[in-house]
Amino acid sequence: MIQYIFRRLMYTFPLLLGVNILTFFLFFVVNTPDDMARMQLGQKHVTEQAVSKWKVEHGYDLPLFLNTERGSFNKITETVFYQKSIKLFAFQFGVSDSGRDIGADIKQRMWPSLAIALPSLLLGLLVNIFAALMMVLFRHSYLEFWGVVACVVIMSISALFYIIGGQFLFSKLLKLVPISGFGSGIDALKFLILPIVISVVSGLGSGGRWYRALFIEEVEKDYVITARAKGLSETQTLFRHVLGNAMIPILTGVVVVLPLLFMGSLIMESFFSIPGLGSYTIDAINRQDFAIVRSMVFLGSVLYVIGLLLTDICYTLVDPRVKLL
């Protein structure tokens, strides 16, 4: 088991290196640091001095891969690639283009993101599974037909509509919850309810369909027929046997996104002005702060890879049929 996990861990390293090189290529080779400096300083009438001053201030004045002016080991360390890209592996994100410490910002902002993303995920999962089970329980009936129709309609509506409409209805007209913002402790609850409800509703369409397809595939298997034959009611078969067996794909699907919850949701956080990592990223994109976007790309990939690792471990724990190679 330990050996297996260790081997999976080793496999993640080339992956992250690939991500790292790809982002480095995207951010520094497609456009040179000079281009970035000109963009940041405004397009017209930028003097050479201003460009080089900006580069020195932000640490982009070093050569990209190899610093021939330095001796021995420093040839590699005193480069943009080492300073800006390799250091990400140690979670040293450096400072943003506006001069703030990115690492500290991330530590502070990941908790509000989690506070909105985790309940959305869990509640959404519960609602989706329940809706799907109901559709399967009453299959070949009008309930299923209209359930499927409702799912298609729900998934055809833009997520932006749910957010704008929800804010307008519940916050502006009914004044049930504040339009946007965030508080600390129990105070945060009233800010969180609406975004959570909206994300559950907007995910119900595709989620409900997905789980329904999953359950229907299970229902046609042999063990269900056995369960019915030994006299179990349809509800008992569905909730005990089908749900139990379908839990494996459901769980593994959830585990892979669990670490990514820290990243938050871009549009939700920006609409409800929740100070999480999602709105942090959006702000960085709008301000064209490359340092932050680069850090978030790397952080996101690390979290995804952790998710993959957790999924592998989960498989071995949940499904006794999976043997460790």
Place this chain on the structure above:
Amino acid sequence: MIILWTDALIYLLLISVVSIGVLLRNHDGLKRPLKKIAANKSAMVSMIILLLFVAVGLLDSIHFRAEGQRSSGVISVLDYCTQPLWHHTEKTYSAPFSAYLYSKEYITQEGGHQIWAFPRLKFGGSHLTHPELEKTADVLSLLMTGLSKGLILCLGGLGLRGVFRGKKSEQVKHRYRPGFVFITISILILGVAGLIELSMYYHIFGTDKVGEDVFYQTIKSIRTGLVIGSLTTFIMLPLAVIFGILAGFYRGWVDDIIQYIYTTLNAIPSVLLIAASILMVQVYMANHPESFTNLESRSDLRLLFLCLILGVTSWTGLCRMLRAETLKLREMGYVQAAKALGVKPFGILFQHILPNVMHIILIAVVLDFSALVLAEAVLSYINIGVDPSTYSWGNMINGARLEMAREPVVWWPLIAAFVFMFVLVLTANLFADAVRDAFDPRRSQYGQ
């Protein structure tokens, strides 16, 4: 005549789809699934509505130079057809079917004294002398005119159809009975005719902040949505198909490398990858202004880049599916037999593997389309979508969302964009479901 990049690609796509259709028209394996789709009523209704959207998008993809029109002087055939819509610009917001402006102004009356009131619109309802009294009757009569024009068209179509049918069926009664498809088309024609008639005299979806007709904007946005949905798959398909099949067929180090590439790309959250790429494109465009001389080609290239980036980020899912399917297929008896008979690997790939994964490709393409249309709106909202000067539903939503805080609420640009987007995505979803049910061998018994 000016050919923009996306125009050329759209027509290239159209030509290739049509020629594939012609090539495969007598293919036996396609008859059953196509019959199944034709029997599915919701799929047929969806397809007809989708075809209307496609027609609008295609008309909007032929650009030519017309001096004196517009600042840039480049207009499309659709612009040419809808000239009254974009000539009728007002000062600022006005509600749908309103004859008055949204905000009050000082109006100088004949006597020379000024009053503080809602001014009349320059074009919307300007043919009325007393809008309060006449408007309802006028709207109804215009609607009737439009509907009757549409009805004449439909009846003419029915007659023509009957004449052509005459060769096949003998009974006159059968010949002139409208079928299901015909009724759908007729309803669509009636609706479009009514809308056209009304939009000549009113702003049926109101006007936006700078007084531009919202109905015109929503129609123009159709092209953007279609381009994003179709060109992205056009870019994604070769990557996914070639890599997926090669990985599954050759296994070994080829498989390892391809798996590594797509896992790496998958590891990066796609929104962030898109954001990073679009930022880089922006920097590139800002530093090379000489390559992007006019507004049209600039926003067009940005649209193309967006499709490219979306394509690069979205091929991994299909690639993985194709790899798994090819792994299964290569152990099949007929592939083994072909190998034993000495067929070259490329022969096996094209003759035996590719035709047998076609249903997966087709299903993935139609399923992706609606997701891409929805994604465009979200990306444009975070400013990493299409150029702000391009007409798109995302840009309309982005521009209008702050107006919900106004009093009275400016709701029409939002609702118009959402309704059009909803119709396109819903029909695409329904059609995609029908295609999946028809082509997926596993779904042949359950479901429909």
